[in-house]
Amino acid sequence: xxxxxxxxxxxxxxxxxxxxxxxxxxxxxxxxxxxxxxxxxxxxxxxxxxxxxxxxxxxxxxxxxxxxxxxxxxxxxxxxxxxxxxxxxxxxxxxxxxxxxxxxxxxxxxxxxxxxxxxxxxxxxxxxxxxxxxxxxxxxxxxxxxxxxxxxxxxxxxxxxxxxxxxxxxxxxxxxxxxxxxxxxxxxxxxxxxxxxxxxxxxxxxxxxxxxxxxxxxxxxxxxxxxxxxxxxxxxxxxxxxxxxxxxxxxxxxxxxxxxxxxxxxxxxxxxxxxxxxxxxxxxxxxxxxxxxxxxxxxxxxxxxxxxxxxxxxxxxxxxxxxxxxxxxxxxxxxxxxxxxxxxxxxxx
Amino acid sequence: xxxxxxxxxxxxxxxxxxxxxxxxxxxxxxxxxxxxxxxxxxxxxxxxxxxxxxxxxxxxxxxxxxxxxxxxxxxxxxxxxxxxxxxxxxxxxxxxxxxxxxxxxxxxxxxxxxxxxxxxxxxxxxxxxxxxxxxxxxxxxxxxxxxxxxxxxxxxxxxxxxxxxxxxxxxxxxxxxxxxxxxxxxxxxxxxxxxxxxxxxxxxxxxxxxxxxxxxxxxxxxxxxxxxxxxxxxxxxxxxxxxxxxxxxxxxxxxxxxxxxxxxxxxxxxxxxxxxxxxxxxxxxxxxxxxxxxxxxxxxxxxxxxxxxxxxxxxxxxxxxxxxxxxxxxxxxxxxxxx
Numbered sequence: 001x002x003x004x005x006x007x008x009x010x011x012x013x014x015x016x017x018x019x020x021x022x023x024x025x026x027x028x029x030x031x032x033x034x035x036x037x038x039x040x041x042x043x044x045x046x047x048x049x050x051x052x053x054x055x056x057x058x059x060x061x062x063x064x065x066x067x068x069x070x071x072x073x074x075x076x077x078x079x080x081x082x083x084x085x086x087x088x089x090x091x092x093x094x095x096x097x098x099x100x101x102x103x104x105x106x107x108x109x110x111x112x113x114x115x116x117x118x119x120x121x122x123x124x125x126x127x128x129x130x131x132x133x134x135x136x137x138x139x140x141x142x143x144x145x146x147x148x149x150x151x152x153x154x155x156x157x158x159x160x161x162x163x164x165x166x167x168x169x170x171x172x173x174x175x176x177x178x179x180x181x182x183x184x185x186x187x188x189x190x191x192x193x194x195x196x197x198x199x200x201x202x203x204x205x206x207x208x209x210x211x212x213x214x215x216x217x218x219x220x221x222x223x224x225x226x227x228x229x230x231x232x233x234x235x236x237x238x239x240x241x242x243x244x245x246x247x248x249x250x251x252x253x254x255x256x257x258x259x260x261x262x263x264x265x266x267x268x269x270x271x272x273x274x275x276x277x278x279x280x281x282x283x284x285x286x287x288x289x290x291x292x293x294x295x296x297x298x299x300x301x302x303x304x305x306x307x308x309x310x311x312x313x314x315x316x317x318x319x320x321x322x323x324x325x326x327x328x329x330x331x332x333x334x335x336x337x338x339x340x341x342x343x344x345x346x347x348x349x
Numbered sequence: 350x351x352x353x354x355x356x357x358x359x360x361x362x363x364x365x366x367x368x369x370x371x372x373x374x375x376x377x378x379x380x381x382x383x384x385x386x387x388x389x390x391x392x393x394x395x396x397x398x399x400x401x402x403x404x405x406x407x408x409x410x411x412x413x414x415x416x417x418x419x420x421x422x423x424x425x426x427x428x429x430x431x432x433x434x435x436x437x438x439x440x441x442x443x444x445x446x447x448x449x450x451x452x453x454x455x456x457x458x459x460x461x462x463x464x465x466x467x468x469x470x471x472x473x474x475x476x477x478x479x480x481x482x483x484x485x486x487x488x489x490x491x492x493x494x495x496x497x498x499x500x501x502x503x504x505x506x507x508x509x510x511x512x513x514x515x516x517x518x519x520x521x522x523x524x525x526x527x528x529x530x531x532x533x534x535x536x537x538x539x540x541x542x543x544x545x546x547x548x549x550x551x552x553x554x555x556x557x558x559x560x561x562x563x564x565x566x567x568x569x570x571x572x573x574x575x576x577x578x579x580x581x582x583x584x585x586x587x588x589x590x591x592x593x594x595x596x597x598x599x600x601x602x603x604x605x606x607x608x609x610x611x612x613x614x615x616x617x618x619x620x621x622x623x624x625x626x627x628x629x630x631x632x633x634x635x636x637x638x639x640x641x642x643x644x645x646x647x648x649x650x651x652x653x654x655x656x657x658x659x660x661x662x663x664x665x666x667x668x669x670x671x672x673x674x675x676x677x678x679x680x681x682x683x684x685x686x687x688x
Contacts, residue, residue: 196522197526
């Protein structure tokens with residue numbers, strides 16, 4: 001056993017992770033930053049509440065006004081931001097390992113496109129027919145269906161990552177033109193603008209119900225993602241080496257993609273396609289924690305949550321009384337970073 | 350030459366093929382004027398041009414909507430197909446297309462910005478803004494795709510294109526979400542549609558289109574050399590950079606004009622050159638004219654189909670081309686980019 005590492009192994013769960021002590025420190029520091037940001041950002045807004053009062057309000061003490069603002073208005077939104085961001089960050093990290101390309105994001109395999117198409121259909125053509133609470137369900141079905149379609153079309157004696165990405169880009173282009181068509185031809189301009197708001201990505205007006213319906217998905221699949229790190233590490237080495245180590249490459253890849261699609265899909269169906277988080281978070285995580293999936297995944301999750309939290313904080317406070325969709329800001333931060341990233345990875349294949 | 354193995358090898362037969370395509374295009378221009386929610390007889394369509402009678406409803410429709418629409422479809426279809434063919438030569442990538450490589454979305458973002466933020470409505474100004482956006486898109490994708498020691502690898506450029514499309518797309522969305530009235534103004538234009546455009550909007554871009562078409566025919570010889578590969582082309586004494594820059598300018602003018610007139614219409618640049626190669630072979634001197642005529646034909650046909658699917662409403666033609674084009678795209682993707 002190497003010095004400075006902590007090894008976690010369990011043959012029953014086919015789990016094997018070596019964690020550097022520095023990594024555990026990093027994780028704890030980030031966790032503290034996220035928790036701190038949650039408390040502070042809950043206090044910021046139309047009505048400023050200092051962090052201590054926020055904490056009291058969370059526990060149900062303090063002024064009734066504070067309790068109302070914190071418990072029913074701001075806290076669910078902030079919890080959702082963290083959950084959505086963490087899911088997107090981890091899904092992005094998994095995707096980059098599976099595709100073995102630093103530019104891959106869950107959007108590429110149709111998660112975002114499928115969810116958007118389903119959600120827009122729901123908003124423009126079935127308004128009032130079904131309860132609005134079913135919107136995330138529709139979006140989730142769309143996300144899974146689109147990814148399944150792309151996976152099947154990319155199948156040719158197995159699925160090669162390159163083919164998956166190319167087919168994904170083609171189908172996503174088709175889906176996005178269908179989505180725009182539905183918006184353009186929607187019966188009312190109100191339906192059109194609410195559909196447009198959805199496809200930009202927003203967590204405006206989330207409630208504890210939303211948190212509760214997202215919670216099982218996020219926890220179960222984040223856990224599954226952590227359990228899959230060994231397989232992810234093997235996949236990063238390439239199909240041939242992965243097969244050589246005894247991994248059933250195609251079957252395992254399908255499983256990994258499935259976890260990734262459900263994580264990203266559940267996040268997108270709750271918050272709309274918040275762009276670039278799945279791309280930004282894994283890269284920052286890799287810089288901080290190195291390429292090993294076991295160390296990168298948790299860090300990517302924390303960073304993803306932090307990015308969405310901060311972007312939403314800016315979106316809801318900087319342009320008061322307007323509440324700018326969080327997706328606009330993640331794109332605003334993500335875009336320049338992405339260009340820098342392309343430049344940095346210019347020699348990668 | 351190995352390239353003669355694909356396509357029609359006899360030059361007379363090739364010329365005849367070109368003539369047949371041209372004739373078919375004219376027939377479809379005619380059909381595009383005659384067919385639709387309001388049927389117009391051939392006689393009235395003819396009269397509307399030769400001896401216009403402004404009291405006849407059919408003639409008014411023919412002259413003010415159908416004729417402009419048919420001409421716009423032909424011009425835009427040809428332009429997008431040429432842009433696709435040139436792009437595929439420059440990037441040596443069968444998936445080269447102004448939509449996939451982020452050029453249309455760059456132009457879309459700039460036009461949406463101009464309309465919603467600055468309230469610009471004049472077509473003559475919008476065209477230039479659209480060029481600017483298309484150039485921005487083209488430059489960023491080419492630059493990002495060609496960094497690094499592998500140069501313009503097909504996979505990198507497609508990924509860079511997808512990423513820039515996502516980027517421009519999310520900015521466009523942001524602008525429209527923050528400005529609901531703006532959404533109303535540009536909604537009709539966002540999917541790519543050639544319905545309800547005036548002849549003036551075509552005539553304001555026609556000079557740029559004409560120049561680009563002629564330039565495309567002039568540089569196609571050089572594209573043949575470039576298509577052999579960067580190193581070979583350099584070895585044969587070609588200034589590859591110059592050819593690439595001129596080609597890119599042509600692409601920007603063609604795609605930018607198309608977006609300004611019709612909004613983003615995708616996939617024509619992928620489908621048409623791919624099919625034209627079956628007849629014209631790899632020789633760009635034939636491929637460019639074949640692609641131009643087939644592109645016009647395809648957009649005319651797609652536009653006629655778009656009128657019938659959910660009659661009396663119409664589908665935006667951009668959706669039709671996406672539906673037609675995606676299978677071809679997937680066929681190429683499954684075949685693999687590196688032969």
